Amino acid sequence: MNAVAAAENELRIRALGKRYASTQAAGGELQVLDNIDLHVPAGRFVSIVGASGCGKSTLLRLVLGLEDQYEGRITLGGQPIAGTGPERGIVFQDHRLFPWLNVEQNIAVGLRNAPLTPAEKRERVAEHVALVGLQGFEQSFPHQISGGMAQRVAIARGLVNRPRVLLLDEPFGALDALTRARLQNELQRIWQAERITMLLVTHDVEEAVFLANQVVVMQPHPGRIRRIVDVDLPHPRHRSDPRFIALRDDVLADFLEPGVLGAEQPPAPDPSSWRLAW
Ligand SMILES: Nc1ncnc2c1ncn2[C@@H]1O[C@H](COP(=O)(O)OP(=O)(O)OP(=O)(O)O)[C@@H](O)[C@H]1O
């Protein structure tokens, strides 16, 4: 990546705050995010972990441009983000595919406003079908493919416009453990191939550490950054690597401390478990 592309693709979040009107909160407002500072250099993979309700999805919604009422600044390549745009793609936990469109038509939805000829669009869709390993399933409809395959379609749709940033909100949260591990490997491969800046929200600490250059640990009430952990391990990564295990356990230890899980803290988790769901 050249220096210009690097500067164009860096995401900066400065002193970000977000409040929602709430009849339950003191003062009629709920402070969801407070003073979030985050710098994601171009081509980096950043994971965000934190308790339910600490504002992770809200943060992604703001970066996506779904809301414009907030404090602070969000810039991409130095330009404040304004509304949604093709340079920011998103993948949600539920794939949100259109049931009446087949796999390639669902991916092509990501290109509906792209300034490309129909032939160029077909080519771009075919490239992304291959990128996520779905050759042979182009004509299948969502009900004819598995949950993991549907998430691959959603990832292809998020990438097909060649966004500068891909936002992922628990993209594998609804999948079984084996499919999830397979798709984590897939996402690692795709990120290595495409080098798009990625921001992943997950409840799965192992997933966060496995994929990211940096893990942002958030804490709730209001949502703040507790700490940022660098993951300086080469790719491709291996789950049995002792350095990986040590980093994963370091991040997990944060969640065993009082207060990090918020008021609705479940019974103390088993420290030997490698994954927390809350
Ligand atoms: N549109 C809204 N209006 C009012 N409150 C909202 C709105 N969206 C989110 N909230 C509140 O903001 C807080 C953060 O929500 P958010 O969905 O960002 O959390 P999260 O960290 O993504 O949680 P989870 O891990 O459960 O997905 C919650 O208390 C939620 O009730």
Ligand SMILES: [Mg+2]
């Ligand atoms: Mg969420």
